[in-house]
Each structure stands twice: as C-alpha cells, then as structure tokens.
Amino acid sequence: MTDYTDQYMDALRLKGDPLADATVEALFSTGQVGRYNTLMRWFTTSGQALPDGLPDAARDYLRATATPPDWIDWGVMEQARRFFVDNDVHVSTALSFAAMPACYVVPHVAKLLSATHSLAYPSRRMAETGQFTVYLMQPDAFQAGGRFLPAAQKVRLLHASIRRHLKEEGRWPEPVAICQEDMLGGLMMFSIQVLDALHRMGIHITAEGADAYYYAWRVVGAILGIEPDTIPPDLEAAREFSDRYMVRHMGPSPEGAHLTRQLIDLYEEVVPGTLLDPIVPALIRYLIGDTSADWLEVPRTRFDSLIRIAPALLGALEWVEDRGPWAEQISDRLGRLVTMLELSSLTRGRVMHYAIPQELKPDFGVPSKTARWTPPPPTAVPRS
Numbered sequence: 001m002t003d004y005t006d007q008y009m010d011a012l013r014l015k016g017d018p019l020a021d022a023t024v025e026a027l028f029s030t031g032q033v034g035r036y037n038t039l040m041r042w043f044t045t046s047g048q049a050l051p052d053g054l055p056d057a058a059r060d061y062l063r064a065t066a067t068p069p070d071w072i073d074w075g076v077m078e079q080a081r082r083f084f085v086d087n088d089v090h091v092s093t094a095l096s097f098a099a100m101p102a103c104y105v106v107p108h109v110a111k112l113l114s115a116t117h118s119l120a121y122p123s124r125r126m127a128e129t130g131q132f133t134v135y136l137m138q139p140d141a142f143q144a145g146g147r148f149l150p151a152a153q154k155v156r157l158l159h160a161s162i163r164r165h166l167k168e169e170g171r172w173p174e175p176v177a178i179c180q181e182d183m184l185g186g187l188m189m190f191s192i193q194v195l196d197a198l199h200r201m202g203i204h205i206t207a208e209g210a211d212a213y214y215y216a217w218r219v220v221g222a223i224l225g226i227e228p229d230t231i232p233p234d235l236e237a238a239r240e241f242s243d244r245y246m247v248r249h250m251g252p253s254p255e256g257a258h259l260t261r262q263l264i265d266l267y268e269e270v271v272p273g274t275l276l277d278p279i280v281p282a283l284i285r286y287l288i289g290d291t292s293a294d295w296l297e298v299p300r301t302r303f304d305s306l307i308r309i310a311p312a313l314l315g316a317l318e319w320v321e322d323r324g325p326w327a328e329q330i331s332d333r334l335g336r337l338v339t340m341l342e343l344s345s346l347t348r349g350r351v352m353h354y355a356i357p358q359e360l361k362p363d364f365g366v367p368s369k370t371a372r373w374t375p376p377p378p379t380a381v382p383r384s
Contacts (some may be wrong), residue, residue: 002230002237004244012181014175017225019061020160024356026057028164037355040154047144058157065153068142069222072223077142077219079212084137087203094128094197095190095268097280098287102189104260105292106255107253109185112162112177114255128354133190136220152223154354159183159225160358169360181245188242191217192235197287214238252295260284260296278303 002008013095027033032055039051039059046066050059084091084214104110132155135141135148142149159178191214214235222228248275265282268277278301285293285300 002232004241006248009181009244012184012230014176015180015227016163016176016178017160017183019064020156020225021163023061024160025059025158027055027356028161030057032054032058033161033358037358038353044147044150045144045151046142046146046149058342061157062153065156065223066149068149069219069228069230071228072142073215073220075284076212076215079208080216081137081139081141081372083209083213084133086209086285087198087205088137090198090201090203091133091194092130093134093201094194094281094287096263097188097284098200099193100129100263101260101284101288101292101296102193102246103186104256104263104296105251105288106185106249107251107256108249109182110253110256110259112182113259113310125197125257136216151354152220156223156225157335157356158354162360165357165360169358180227180230183221183224184230184232185245185249187217187221187226187231188238192238192242195235205214239285250292250295256295257297261299322349323344 027036035053036055036058039054043051043062048376050062054062103113132151133146135146138146138148140146163177166177174320195205195210195213211234218233219229221231232241267280281293281298282301282303284296285298288296
C-alpha cells in the first residue's frame with residue numbers, strides 16, 4: 001500500500017493533466033474555443049459522429065478518450081449501478097449535503113469553485129454534479145447512446161481550461177490548479193464521503209455494495225484524467241488518502257462559508273414552504289460534524305436534535321422494502337422519481353452543458369449579493 005506522506009502528496013500537487021492541458025492550450029492559442037463550445041453542445045452521446053468543423057486538437061482528444069479504461073470490470077460496474085438504484089435518494093442526499101460541503105471545507109478548493117462564472121451559481125453547480133452522476137449510473141453509460149463519456153470528456157477539458165486561466169493570469173499561488181492531489185481529493189469526497197454519509201444516515205450498506213460504488217468512482221477518476229496508478233486501489237487505501245488529504249488542507253474560509261450559504265438557500269427554495277427550511281442546515285451539520293459546520297458557518301436550528309432520528313426513520317423505510325420484491329420495486333421507483341424531480345428542479349428541465357469558460361470571474365472575492373442562475377432560452381438545433 002502506498003504511504004501517503006507529505007512528500008508524496010506534495011509531488012501530486014505539481015501535476016496536471018497533460019492530454020487535456022495540451023488540447024485546451026491548442027484551442028485557446030488558435031482562437032477556437034468558441035467554435036468548440038458551439039459544436040459540442042450537440043455532441044452528447046457515445047457513438048455519435050463528431051461534429052463537422054471541430055478543431056483538430058479537440059477531434060484528436062475526443063477520439064483518444066472515447067472509451068473507458070481497458071481494465072474495467074463490467075460485473076462490478078453493474079453492482080455499482082444496482083447500488084445506486086437501490087439508494088439513489090440517499091446517495092443524492094449525501095452528495096448534496098455531505099460531499100459538496102466537504103469540498104467547501106477545503107479553503108483553496110472553495111476559492112477555486114468561486115473562480116468561474118458558471119460555478120458561481122449553486123443551482124447550476126449542483127445540477128451539473130447530479131446530472132453527471134445520473135449519467136454514470138445508467139445501464140448504457142458506456143455504450144453507444146450513453147451520455148456519460150461525452151460529459152466526462154467535456155468536464156476534463158473544463159478543468160484544464162481553469163488550470164490554464166489561473167496560470168495565464170497569475171491568479172493561483174501554486175504551480176498547478178486542479179492538480180492531481182486535488183482531483184484525487186474530489187474523488188474521495190464523491191466516494192468515501194458519500195459512503196460515510198450513508199452510514200451516518202443509518203442506511204444499510206453491504207461490503208460488496210460499498211466496494212462496487214467506490215470502484216465505479218475509481219473508473220471515473222481515470223476517465224477524468226487522474227493518473228490510474230495514484231488512485232487508491234480499495235476502500236482501506238481510499239480512507240487513508242482521504243483522511244490525509246483533509247488533515248493537510250481543511251479549514252475555514254470566507255469562500256467556503258459563502259458557497260455553503262448558497263447551497264442552503266438553494267435547497268430551502270426546493271423544500272416546499274418555509275416550515276421545514278431549518279432541516280437543510282440541520283442535515284448538513286449532522287452529516288459533516290460540528291467542527292466543519294462551524295467553519296462553514298452553518299446556522300444552528302431547532303432541528304439539530306430532531307434530525308438525529310433520521311436513521312430510525314430510514315431504517316423503518318428499509319424494513320418496508322424488505323417485505324418483498326413488490327415493496328422493493330415500489331421503493332426503487334419512488335426513489336428514482338424523487339431523484340429526477342430534484343434534478344429537474346435544479347436544471348429547470350434543461351440539459352446541462354459542460355462548456356470551456358472563455359474567462360474567469362475578475363476576482364476571487366465573495367460577491368456582495370448572491371446571484372440566482374436562470375437557464376438560457378432554448379437554442380434551435382441546427383438542421384442537417
């Protein structure tokens with residue numbers, strides 16, 4: 001097992017994603033970012049022909065990254081998909097109220113998330129994350145017609161473009177933004193942190209299900225440009241890396257507090273009425289702990305104690321599911337419906353596009369007024 005020393009972790013901070021970085025550099029240096037973004041809006045499924053007129057650098061990149069890693073175990077991936085289907089509402093809750101706040105509790109990550117126009121709007125940020133996960137867990141995720149691989153290809157270039165902007169503008173204190181260590185840290189937040197949150201909520205998880213869920217995110221990490229040899233090979237190693245990463249970097253920041261406030265405001269709007277609004281900060285505090293919640297300035301509410309009965313309530317729901325196949329099927333369908341309704345409320349029914357930002361926000365400061373994202377009007381699909 002790798003020894004995650006400071007020296008090892010520091011070396012990861014000096015590495016980016018050479019393939020994606022070179023592609024983005026070519027697009028910017030030839031002034032073709034706008035063309036790429038326009039044409040790629042219509043490239044959404046695996047097996048689809050690449051758009052005519054696509055810049056050569058983008059075309060080469062898309063061809064080189066069009067397939068999943070050759071070491072992928074499809075049986076384990078199907079186990080991961082079933083795990084998500086069985087727990088989709090719980091996983092969505094953990095992503096929103098545990099994994100995202102975990103990102104915000106790392107100051108330089110919170111600052112990074114505040115650096116782009118698109119990521120400044122919480123509904124869009126959460127919608128992109130939710131849509132990405134839903135794409136991953138579809139039966140055809142890696143087959144012709146699946147939407148996951150094209151989304152992952154675009155996200156990888158999005159990360160590379162942010163690295164380039166920050167380097168070119170001299171706005172990042174380290175050699176590499178979104179470095180290999182931070183990409184691995186993010187992978188831990190969407191895998192280990194989610195599994196921890198499920199446990200905290202009292203969700204029954206088998207060892208096989210947890211292993212499969214983490215394995216799926218290992219595959220995702222490799223697709224997104226993380227060096228495969230550096231991805232922790234199992235949950236035990238992932239736990240060690242995650243703990244080490246958080247001890248090295250976690251702490252309070254104004255950006256983290258602001259992003260958390262945006263997250264709370266967003267979901268208080270999603271929850272009908274106002275009576276249950278305090279559930280949102282109470283759930284975040286319950287899932288990430290008081291220390292992190294205080295750093296993020298999560299308000300204390302009258303629901304802080306009441307939320308602790310959530311595991312008992314979820315346990316009762318699981319008991320109902322165990323009554324027979326019919327109960328499990330109904331539960332799965334209801335869970336799927338709730339997840340899609342939540343995603344629909346965040347996206348306003350639109351498909352999220354992972355475009356390359358042509359510029360970043362002019363400053364890293366916390367804005368004085370929270371802006372609310374409104375989806376752009378639909379664009380007519382060009383006729384062939």
